[in-house]
Amino acid sequence: MHKKLFIPGPVEVRPEVLAKMAEPMIGHRSKDASALQRRISDNMRKIFFTESEILISTTSGSGLMEGAIRCCTAKKAAVFSVGAFGKRWYEMAVSNNVQADLYEVEMGKAVDPEEVDKALATGEYDLVAVTHNETSTGIMNPIEEIGEIVKKYPEVVFIVDMVSSAAGSKVEVDKCGIDICITSTQKCIGLPPGMSICTFSEKARKRAEQVPNRGYYLDLLQLYKYIQKKDYQYPSTPSLSHMFALDYQLDYILNEEGLENRFARHKEMAKIVRDWAEKNFELYSDKNHLSNTVTNVKNTKNIDVSALNKALGERGFQISNGYGSLKDKTFRIAHMADCKVEDLKELLKNIDEILGL
């Protein structure tokens, strides 16, 4: 039996979108491929509220995250982490011999913009990396406020991981001063995993020009130059199936559901899960910075999370246990992509029945 996914990616994908994954191939050096890729870029600009160029990579979000921190740090990167995916930026820097410092926040808390200010005021850094939505803890960082701080430091390139929030939570990339904003297909966009997308500002481009040894496949500057020269075609063969599905889904998001409606639906779903969690358990994370796309529930009743998930599986649902060290201490319910309010309510009803709540 298929299990409806309420995990923070991969998400449940609409049958119409899945059908697009099965379209026959076209040549990736054809005019049709150029038009397809240009259309995706134009629509992704709307999702991100940006005038910057869009780059597409046949990788998971981690691919473009690595590309961003490696290509755009000339001096030193300041990585602000609130969980596993924040720390990943730092590991990426270190593994590429890119100078970086890790600023870690206590689990379940958000980044304090003042701490960003203090770090950047040292003058040591020319790049700052922040996670917008941290799925390991259920925190959504105050990215607008952090953006206001970063704007005070014109030499600093601002890179943001919006892997699990883009198209689900509103962040206006240009207004926030974000130079590289990264997402991937298998979260709020509502596609299968396998492709990632980012914005690439003029400032990021100029910085990359100064950085040697940017590598090949994840070199954002090479991608940028290539698509300018080759009418939006990419150096390597991209995942055309994802392109077909993404093109279709972006049209749906922008012209059928509407972006603001989509953001509102994510907020509504978040509220439902939070209310349920507060009634029956507790919220794990700082209430001022709760994620709109995934809720991390503190396991105050000490339930057996694996047993719950097994019972849910028999009913056709799947949620997530806590991440890493939180494995049994929390459980996570994702409410992202094309999940409907009714689907979510049905999930919660089933949990109530299983746990006798």
Added chain:
Amino acid sequence: MHKKLFIPGPVEVRPEVLAKMAEPMIGHRSKDASALQRRISDNMRKIFFTESEILISTTSGSGLMEGAIRCCTAKKAAVFSVGAFGKRWYEMAVSNNVQADLYEVEMGKAVDPEEVDKALATGEYDLVAVTHNETSTGIMNPIEEIGEIVKKYPEVVFIVDMVSSAAGSKVEVDKCGIDICITSTQKCIGLPPGMSICTFSEKARKRAEQVPNRGYYLDLLQLYKYIQKKDYQYPSTPSLSHMFALDYQLDYILNEEGLENRFARHKEMAKIVRDWAEKNFELYSDKNHLSNTVTNVKNTKNIDVSALNKALGERGFQISNGYGSLKDKTFRIAHMADCKVEDLKELLKNIDEILGL
């Protein structure tokens, strides 16, 4: 109208395989995901005739090529190039600050194993990179003979690009002493583009342990360690759609068509196109080293290749012009993946009609 692709990737994909690309998602940290990925690895070992571990990457073939040359060169790499994709190895090394020398062969010729011997005899190199099948020129390098030479140098890691030949042309990886053999889904395997696969020998693993700054997403050693620890699950979310389709197609290749039959069909198709080319044009490449998966035809009649492709397009077919500087001097017909002999004959018949041959 859909155009049947006779270009050297993406290829025509069987409808049954396309349907698998549209399967609903599963959690990538589930037991089902582990079983799926383990099964793919087991079957890929049969395709490659190897006992080595298999690594899977959500990238095009270039991703794993870069990972291989970066992770496994401690001293200096010798890159033997017979065309555009051979040169790419070298560009990848340079862009990662990996020491490398480029040995280029005249266009249309194959690598001479004696030249490999001469280069390795200098003692300068600890890695040698070779393309098995070069789609830009239509050359298939004598990989077994090169392998015999490399075996004389036990400190040298042997990495081979089989992107456009694996599952279409027989190369026994272990017998040839290949440490990392790379392919991707959109060529002879017969899937859409978006995933690449390689073998990873003990020798390659030991070498990578000595190489610092291997990066993150394309670090083959990290992938290797992760799948050992996590029961064949990968550090980042992989393209599950490609996994579903690959799993299905490997079963078809191994248990329905049969690998030897598949190799034989590729040889038969190559012969048909070569005979046709020799009757009407000339073969571009050295006749002793012709590719079994793509034929590069010398445009001796000075036909307008774009016009031919346009006319073919109206009949539902697509072939390739020459690559790069060969653009109008040659044209290429690919005969790979699940292309049937009858399909190929129909293509040639249509070319005959259009050109009045």
